[in-house]
Amino acid sequence: MQIAVAGPVIRGMAWLVDVIIRSIILIALLIALSSIMGSRQSDYSAMGFFLIAQFLLSWFYTTLFEAMTGSTPGKKLYGLWVVHDNATPITWSGALIRNFLRVVDNLPFIYMVGLITMLMDNRFRRLGDLAGGTLVVYRDRTTDSTSFAHNEGLPPPEWLSRDERQAVVDFAERSEQLSPERQQELAGVLSHLLDDDTDAVHTLKSWAHWILRGQTDAQSTRV
Amino acid sequence: MLNQRGFEQQYEKDWARIEATLDSLESWRFSKKRVADNSDLPTLYAALCQQHALAQSRGYSHALTKRLHELITRAHHQLYQNRGHLLYRIIQFLGGGFARAVREQWKLLAISSALFFVTAFICGGFAAYSVDFADLFMGSKNRFALETMYDPARGSIREEGMEDDTNFYMFGFYIMNNISIDFRTFASGILFCVGTVFVLVFNGIQIGAAAGHLSAIGYNETFWGFVSGHSAPELIALCISGAAGLMLGMALIKPGRQTRRLALVRAAKKAVPIIVGAGLMTLLAAFIEAYWSSKELDLSIKISVGVLIWILHILYLCLAGRGRHHHG
Secondary structure, eight states, rough: OOOBBBBBHHHHHHHHHHHHHHHHHHHHHHHHHHHHHSHHHHHHHHHHHHHHHHHHHHHHHHHHHHHHHOOOOHHHTTTTTEETTOBBBBOHHHHHHHHHHHHHOOSTTTTTHHHHHHHHSOOOOHHHHHHTTTEEEEEOOOOOOEEEEOOOOOOOOTTTOOOHHHHHHHHHHHGGSSOOHHHHHHHHTTTTGGGTSSSSHHHHHHHHHHHHHHHSSSGOOOO | OOHHHHHHHHHHHHHHHHHHHHHHSSSSSTOOTOOOOOHHHHHHHHHHHHHHHHHHHHTHHHHHHOOOOOOHHHHHHHTTTTOOOOOHHHIIIIIIHHHHHHTTTTHHHHHHHHHHHHHHHHHHHHHHHHHHHHHHHHHHHHHHHHOOOOOOOOOOOOOOOTTTEEEEEEEEHIIIIIIIIHHHHHHGGGTTTTTHHHHHHHHHHHHHHHHHHOOOTOOOHHHHHHHHHHHHHHHHHHHHHHHHHHOOOOHHHOOOOOHHHHHHHHHHHHHHHHHHHHHHHHHHHHHHHTTTTOOOOHHHHHHHHHHHHHEEEEHHHHHHOOOOOOOO
16 A cells, blocks of 8 residues: 655645644634623633633644544545554544644744654654654545546557556546647647657557457457 | 456456445545445455556556555555544543553552652652752742742642632643643653653652752642642552653663564553553643632641542552453
């Protein structure tokens, strides 16, 4: 299984989003609490409540989100999530370790220790990730379609290598998402495989069709 | 060799089935989309991995291998997910899991307790002997503030007439302040124990000096009356947090026959129940401190309750979860 680990920049941006979200929550809470203030007792109780909210947000916001959904709202926005280093979902203890150790990664300010550790590690792990056995990785995006509209098959030249055949099919499958001009441009990259006077896009799609299905559907048999 | 379209046709049914199962498993627990039977997921998952490998080795298109890979990832996450009743686990934890985890680390707990209490007794002794030492340990400004706060002439250690109004505020303050100290004591252990040792010794100096000085000037009723109730959960939890921090540091200093990283991961995992329990103990301490400690009662009652709470804590840590060997 392959997973793509996320680097410091995108993680920093996700962190910033989470900081903003937490600030908004605290400000909203302050506004809500100010409405119940009035007597001396309710003033003090509101302050006590605010301190507890601040405590919970600073230690458990990231921990709870990661343990329950795999990523914080900020990470989700950037398509990141946290897994254990064997790609299994993060556990409560993993989430707790990696997030409690933020106080050390945050030394002496704005995650300097964490950044240095990440740059020294080949999987971009900060101290919390090293101790928790966790990785921050990219979530797989939704699959592209494997279909493309073309009904003519042409056998590709036999000297085409395996990688080249794969590239041809990938091109045809992606062509649905590309403008005709961009298709021309990309097909130009493979021009060394083609005769000069042919329509490159058309030829490549025909090859792809042949590679995927064989000459006719009837011929697709096991060898 | 089968071409790609033939391959897709052959297995499309399995993939659609796995996709439906995953959709339902990923949906909310009570959603209508949930299907009852997903017992064939492991078989389908194993087959899927094989099909993915085949697709890769045969050089099928990236879109196809990517689709299969995504299904594998999703199935992997469903199969290796932790499940278990949270409530059951909490009861298991409080009923003995926590105490067992702490007892297993009795050596480190002894070290962290020694760091704190020995420092506190030494500094307390010196501070009681001479005010100059008290000033050396905490600074004259802090000493004045402390003397004002615990002045028996004032009647109450909180502002006049405010006792009950401020209870909840103080509760919030103690949670924020004291539990955060526990968590920092734990986390800073990863710096080869240095952070943890610093926190323990620093708190030992401050608390010891305060206790020594206030006893020497005869503020026993106010000081010991206030601190006796919550002292057990708060100080024991600090030492337990220290032990959890030392676990991290010792894994790096003395990893044994494994890599430092692996030793750290294992130690951290073992430290989790310990630091969670320490946090809960400090929550209890905050509650006692906010609602009981500031009550004006006879010193003998306050001290007796304080001693009782100490005995209960020690009994709990020594005895809870003994004899039963199931793991929660």
